[in-house]
Amino acid sequence: MNRLLVLQSDFGLVDGAVSAMIGVALEEARDLNIHHLTHDITPYHIEEASYRLFQTIDYWPEGTTFVSVVDPGVGSKRKSVVALTKRNQYIVTPDNGTLSYIKDQVVAVREISEVSNRRANTEHSYTFHGRDVYAYTGAKLASGHIRFEEVGPELSVERIVEIPVVKTxxxxxxxxxxxxxxxxxxxxxxxxxxxxxxxxxxxxxxxxxxxxxxxxxxxxxxxxxxxxxxxxxxxxxxxxxxxxxxxxxxxxxxxxxxxxxxxxxxxxxxxxxxxxx
CATH class of the missing domain: 2.40.30.90 (Bacterial fluorinating enzyme like)
Structure with a gap:
């Protein structure tokens, strides 16, 4: 991979949430090149997060890893996934509709195994997967410390959760x-x-x-x-x-x-x- 890690969330910058994600990523690989798509997604607005990925990912180099965390269902049974795109980019995100606008670019999806791809000693925290699962897994992928096949079990691309679309x-x-x-x-x-x-x-x-x-x-x-x-x-x-x-x-x-x-x-x-x- 190209060691580029791009973060997106609805966390804003008024507290330490985004900084914690950056710290976890750098703890995994100090030489990562970390950038920010936006952290001003309207809170809980999955559609907006999906659109901003659609608006942005084509302008980043092949091999870039994106972490998108707009996750009103954090701690629930919704899946945590990594999507691989046609341009060999990774999207690390909850499977809650965030991939809707870019589904036509997705060629494979794997569910994140929290046994091997969750930050150590965080198993009793259920509300900050952005730090403990997504930033951590994204950093491991961007740094080449794990391969896509090591993320977890493969899922069907056709079964990605999608936002209902109104046809033109x-x-x-x-x-x-x-x-x-x-x-x-x-x-x-x-x-x-x-x-x-x-x-x-x-x-x-x-x-x-x-x-x-x-x-x-x-x-x-x-x-x-x-x-x-x-x-x-x-x-x-x-x-x-x-x-x-x-x-x-x-x-x-x-x-x-x-x-x-x-x-x-x-x-x-x-x-x-x-x-x-």
Missing amino acids: TQGPDWVQGVVDILDVRFGSLWTSIKREDFQKLSPDFGDRFEVTIYNNDMLVYQNQVVYGKSFADVRIGQPVLYVNSVYRLGLAINQGSFSKAYNVGVGPQWSIQLKKI
Whole structure:
């Protein structure tokens, strides 16, 4: 492996949880190169953790090991696993839906054997697997101290726990999906609508689309919005449709927060339709 270890969690940085994970990893191998994807995942938000992996892992070198800990079921019967991807990357995580957005990249999965791959003298602690199991196992993999085959028994890739996905639907002049996630700092909406599905509407930059957003059955937003290359294609304070960095349709306000302006959230209940005018 390439000795790169990338950590993600919903722990934040206000206490010692992340530092403890780093310490455990360095205790296993002092020369590991440890980085952070984010520790600001919304608490308990498995879908967000999964999306951030999808957003990120393709930009890390082959052989990188990721540890993702968003684990509201810690201490329960949910499995702890390591997934191997097509690019020989490892994802160390609970099997609770975190692998959903990257399942198409997973070629093998093994359940972590806590007999051999749990930090010593932690068997009576049930609430910090991020430190005792995931950081520890991730460090052993990233350092080459264990092989993938030594993680534990192999599981079926097809039986990975998945988050329910709302399929994109399409008509002759419209496409509909959901708001998957926010570009958190700037408040843009990142939708499930892929660029290739949007292109079936034959859009040109400058075209207007009727954008309709529902929260379950409640209409939250409906307006005409310009399709642009970037935010600067509209005036400050105006909305814009654009293709984001992961080739999905985004909806933003130039130098403003769309999510705050219209109180829009994320998840399968937040449907969004784009209709060509």
